Amino acid sequence: MTEHGRYTGTGDTGGGHPVRVLLADDEHLIRGALAALLALEDDLLVVAEAASGPEALAMARAHRPDVAVLDLQMPGRDGVAVAAALGTELPGCRTMIVTGHGRPGHLKRALAAGVRGFVPKTVSARRLAEIIRTVHAGNRYVDPELAADAISSGDSPLTAREAELLELAADGAPIAEIAERAALAPGTVRNYLSSAAAKLAAENRHAAVRVARERGWL
Known part of the structure; x- marks a missing residue:
């Protein structure tokens, strides 16, 4: 061949x-x-x-x-x-x-x-x-x-939606902008980001983005 x-x-x-x-x-x-x-x-x-x-x-x-x-x-x-x-x-x-x-x-x-x-x-x-x-x-x-x-890297604990929203939050965008881009309510976005931060033992969504990227989950 x-x-x-x-x-x-x-x-x-x-x-x-x-x-x-x-x-x-x-x-x-x-x-x-x-x-x-x-x-x-x-x-x-x-x-x-x-x-x-x-x-x-x-x-x-x-x-x-x-x-x-x-x-x-x-x-x-x-x-x-x-x-x-x-x-x-x-x-x-x-x-x-x-x-x-x-x-x-x-x-x-x-x-x-x-x-x-x-x-x-x-x-x-x-x-x-x-x-x-x-x-x-x-x-x-x-x-x-x-x-x-x-x-x-191991398996990510994040759901697909949590990972998606962390990606959208990676550039420091406010909740309202993330919600608009994801076509979700702001409260729903906060809940997902809070869940992601808790799973990664991060103090906030910005720290969660950093941890997820370091571990290759984003």
């Missing part, structure tokens, strides 16, 4: 057809560069690009890619949420996350959402192409360092 590290096109890529790829990343320069580099691979075809979570979903519905390569942090909806939605709407589309913020908590969320690949943005374009093929073939690829960090 490989010759000097390069795919020769003799493997199974769906009856000889190129693997149809969706690229979603809100950084236009990175997305464009990846699209150009992947276009050099004979067996890969970038059929759509997106700059946000909602756009990624819309493009996936319209173009039905074989593999969706999703940035973890995108406006509107993050890559894990998009992957979970695609798993329900387009089960034939395999998903993978490319991230510059590979905390263990993100990896665990991604795997729970059915993501088949999880790699850092430092990966080379050629290696990314190989991983896309691996994911398309039905296999899983997780960056070894990210996997080791996830194992050593």
Whole structure:
């Protein structure tokens, strides 16, 4: 299948057809560069690009890619949420996350959402192409360092909603703003943040954010 590290096109890529790829990343320069580099691979075809979570979903519905390569942090909806939605709407589309913020908590969320690949943005374009093929073939690829960090961090005591609200509180936003962004009542947000702080033995939500990040749960 490989010759000097390069795919020769003799493997199974769906009856000889190129693997149809969706690229979603809100950084236009990175997305464009990846699209150009992947276009050099004979067996890969970038059929759509997106700059946000909602756009990624819309493009996936319209173009039905074989593999969706999703940035973890995108406006509107993050890559894990998009992957979970695609798993329900387009089960034939395999998903993978490319991230510059590979905390263990993100990896665990991604795997729970059915993501088949999880790699850092430092990966080379050629290696990314190989991983896309691996994911398309039905296999899983997780960056070894990210996997080791996830194992050593232990399981988070936080619920998904508590983790989400701590993320929203990370930049010091007031309760009212967090509530608006999460579409919840301020009192509900306070309850979730208080619960998260108690679980982490932190004196307030700001300390809870720090503790959760240190342990790789955000």
